[in-house]
Amino acid sequence: MKLLTTMGSICSNQNESNQQLPPPDLSELLQQTERTGLPTPWLSEFQHSCLKLDQQTGVKWRTILLEFILEVRTIIRLHKEGKAEKEETLRELILQMEERFFQEEEGVALADSGLRERLVDRLDEYRG
Numbered sequence: 480m481k482l483l484t485t486m487g488s489i490c491s492n493q494n495e496s497n498q499q500l501p502p503p504d505l506s507e508l509l510q511q512t513e514r515t516g517l518p519t520p521w522l523s524e525f526q527h528s529c530l531k532l533d534q535q536t537g538v539k540w541r542t543i544l545l546e547f548i549l550e551v552r553t554i555i556r557l558h559k560e561g562k563a564e565k566e567e568t569l570r571e572l573i574l575q576m577e578e579r580f581f582q583e584e585e586g587v588a589l590a591d592s593g594l595r596e597r598l599v600d601r602l603d604e605y606r607g
Contacts, residue, residue, distance in 0.1 A: 509552060540588045547580050547587040577602045 501521050502508040512522050529541035554576065557569045580587040581599050589595040 509548065512549075513552065513556065543580070543587050547576075550576050550579075573602070573605060577606065 499521075502511055505525075508519070508521055508525060512519050526542065526545060529545055533539045533541050550572070554569065554572050557565050557572070581595075581602060587595075589598075
């Protein structure tokens with residue numbers, strides 16, 4: 480017998496008295512993660528699911544895209560805080576993002592190639 484594991488079936492197998500229901504969508508999952516400041520069990524489960532799908536298809540884009548989204552949301556949050564002591568951290572994160580996700584052959588896959596080009600250009604200007 481083959482078991483299919485999904486967020487819903489995992490949720491139904493948990494002790495309901497102390498467990499949260501899974502978030503209804505990716506946006507809520509990311510917001511929950513930001514509120515706690517730590518990876519949630521659902522985020523870990525979603526990352527694992529993305530990794531399994533990437534391995535099954537042989538194309539690694541889901542995992543990289545999720546990492547990119549998490550990194551960008553961290554950068555945006557730090558920018559909105561606007562604290563001077565976090566400027567260096569913010570700069571380092573932006574430069575690390577460029578290294579990790581915007582290399583010539585590899586990196587994050589964006590559906591809009593124009594957006595990717597604009598991001599690369601702006602990162603070059605920022606590094607400038």
